[in-house]
Amino acid sequence: MNTQPPSTDRARVEWRTRVFVAGFALCGTAAPLCAQSFADVRTSVAAGDYRAARELALSLADPLERARALVWVDYGARDYDGAWREAGGGLASAPRDPWLAERRAAAALAGRSGVRAAEAVEELAALVRELPADDPTRADLEANVETYRGLADALVRTATAGAAARDRARWTALGLLAGAVLLVGWALRAPRQRISSRPEPSRE
Numbered sequence: 001m002n003t004q005p006p007s008t009d010r011a012r013v014e015w016r017t018r019v020f021v022a023g024f025a026l027c028g029t030a031a032p033l034c035a036q037s038f039a040d041v042r043t044s045v046a047a048g049d050y051r052a053a054r055e056l057a058l059s060l061a062d063p064l065e066r067a068r069a070l071v072w073v074d075y076g077a078r079d080y081d082g083a084w085r086e087a088g089g090g091l092a093s094a095p096r097d098p099w100l101a102e103r104r105a106a107a108a109l110a111g112r113s114g115v116r117a118a119e120a121v122e123e124l125a126a127l128v129r130e131l132p133a134d135d136p137t138r139a140d141l142e143a144n145v146e147t148y149r150g151l152a153d154a155l156v157r158t159a160t161a162g163a164a165a166r167d168r169a170r171w172t173a174l175g176l177l178a179g180a181v182l183l184v185g186w187a188l189r190a191p192r193q194r195i196s197s198r199p200e201p202s203r204e
Helices: 006-030 038-046 050-059 063-076 080-093 098-110 114-130 136-197
Strands: none
Touching: 038 050, 038 063, 050 063, 063 080, 063 098, 080 098, 098 114, 098 136, 114 136
């Protein structure tokens, strides 16, 4: 009866173990990132790994938590337009969520969009008024509303003043151009007028 040497069996077991470990590691690296909670997303954002943070945020099962996480990722990456859009998308399915409303207003202000900010601040103010008087977050949110409203008003005034200044500059430029056209036209007509006004030579 033939038997294999123990060394051969040991080598085969070690080889199979190495193959299994390598395959497991490969599957682990190929598998998509999966977050257990919003805290995992915040950790990735704090580390500056926004691509991984977005993947983690998208893997969250709860729609509200996923929307909040996506807002957090974009805001952390200074993509304020993206944060504003993600907050708006979250509010479409959870219109009474004050956290998303506050972040939407903050993103609009950070993006220096006065019109967006003014609209978002008033929507936040409406939500805050609906909170119970004993809600511990109401006082903080009310303070934010007042601060945000002042900042939004300043942005709107700046945008309005800038638009008015651009209009004045445009009309001034058009006026100068019209004056130049008239001046050139007069200069072109004047020699003809002078020639036609000369007395005809005597034919005597």
